[in-house]
Amino acid sequence: LTQGLGLNDRQSVSDIENGKRALKPDELLELSDLLDRDIEYFIDPFAVAGEAQFSWRAAPEVPEDSLDGFELKAGQWIGLLRWLREQQDSRASVLKRALRLSSQSSFEDAQERAESLVVELDLGVIPAEGLIDKIERELDIPVLFVDTVDTPDGQSISGATCHLEEMGVILINRNENEARRFFDLAHELFHALTWDAMKPDHRESNSVEERNKVKRIEQLANSFAAALLMPSASLDKLIERDQLDNIAHLCEVAALLRVAPVTLAWRLFNLKLIGVDTRRSLSQEKQRPSVSGPPKRFSPTFVKMLHEALENGRLSARKAAKAMGLGLGGLTELFAQYDLTAPFEL
Numbered sequence: 001l002t003q004g005l006g007l008n009d010r011q012s013v014s015d016i017e018n019g020k021r022a023l024k025p026d027e028l029l030e031l032s033d034l035l036d037r038d039i040e041y042f043i044d045p046f047a048v049a050g051e052a053q054f055s056w057r058a059a060p061e062v063p064e065d066s067l068d069g070f071e072l073k074a075g076q077w078i079g080l081l082r083w084l085r086e087q088q089d090s091r092a093s094v095l096k097r098a099l100r101l102s103s104q105s106s107f108e109d110a111q112e113r114a115e116s117l118v119v120e121l122d123l124g125v126i127p128a129e130g131l132i133d134k135i136e137r138e139l140d141i142p143v144l145f146v147d148t149v150d151t152p153d154g155q156s157i158s159g160a161t162c163h164l165e166e167m168g169v170i171l172i173n174r175n176e177n178e179a180r181r182f183f184d185l186a187h188e189l190f191h192a193l194t195w196d197a198m199k200p201d202h203r204e205s206n207s208v209e210e211r212n213k214v215k216r217i218e219q220l221a222n223s224f225a226a227a228l229l230m231p232s233a234s235l236d237k238l239i240e241r242d243q244l245d246n247i248a249h250l251c252e253v254a255a256l257l258r259v260a261p262v263t264l265a266w267r268l269f270n271l272k273l274i275g276v277d278t279r280r281s282l283s284q285e286k287q288r289p290s291v292s293g294p295p296k297r298f299s300p301t302f303v304k305m306l307h308e309a310l311e312n313g314r315l316s317a318r319k320a321a322k323a324m325g326l327g328l329g330g331l332t333e334l335f336a337q338y339d340l341t342a343p344f345e346l
Helices: 010-017 025-033 064-087 107-120 125-136 179-194 209-214 216-229 232-238 247-257 260-268 276-284 300-311 318-324 328-337
Strands: 052-060 142-144 159-161 167-171 203-204
Touching: 010 179, 010 203, 025 328, 052 064, 052 179, 064 142, 064 167, 064 209, 064 300, 064 318, 107 179, 107 216, 107 232, 125 142, 125 179, 125 216, 167 179, 216 260, 232 247, 247 276, 260 276, 300 318, 318 328
Parallel strands: 052 203, 142 167
Antiparallel strands: 052 159, 159 167
16 A cells, blocks of 8 residues: 555555655545445445444345445435534434344343343333333434345345444334334344454344254344343233233233334243243234334434524535435435425425
């Protein structure tokens, strides 16, 4: 790199990296060629390349290049989100919340931490109802609902955790069914809260058929997610003890908790509350469709911050549209979903 830039020694490169020496325009052009990156890669305030680490929950059928392309797009959203947060007057806590778990922890430990978190966050009898709000407000982890990539046969990316030094972000495919969205949210929350102790793989499968191949960290995340959405205290209140073999009653409970019948079946079986036959029967039941439909794109907090930045002139409409991967018309439509008038003219 020193030779390519025509510098005298490696210390000059170190000085550039550490901000002690500015890059000259011709050096920036040379660097762009040497590293095969566009100029914007080095000067874009929303870029997170080299900083952001992702763990994706995707179907095995999703091609690697499709995932890589979507990661670049997601990086732009997250980079813009980070920039918007930095513009806010209020500062986030410098302390990160973390679960006291390691890869050596037992599944019972993961479940106990989840049930404790339900109490600490005051999530109530049906944790799913207030989970998103508590994750964002109490844990300071933004949750973005996004449109992901799909394969011709309908397989897709379910979600992801993005880890940056100053924050974590959870991405969820808004077009998945409700139960899948909530389970993925709880699963990714585990990764966001344990990243430093047990970093997940860059890619994991969301396929039920590959359940037996799941690595231990993912098994811990699944145990945590199940207990977070279906804590024992909630099951005790919602399920009548003499109805533990009543499949219709258990399906009602699954719908209340926003989980799939098969997910409730395994939770009850692991708690030794039902036997194999009931587990099998409940697992065969279909999830009831949600009447609410998919959530709006991104999140109210993100879209509101973006709107304010545009309204106050801190960000241009064209730059915002480019970072979001939308034209100005698409940006206007996004604001309309949240009953906001676009603060610019088309």
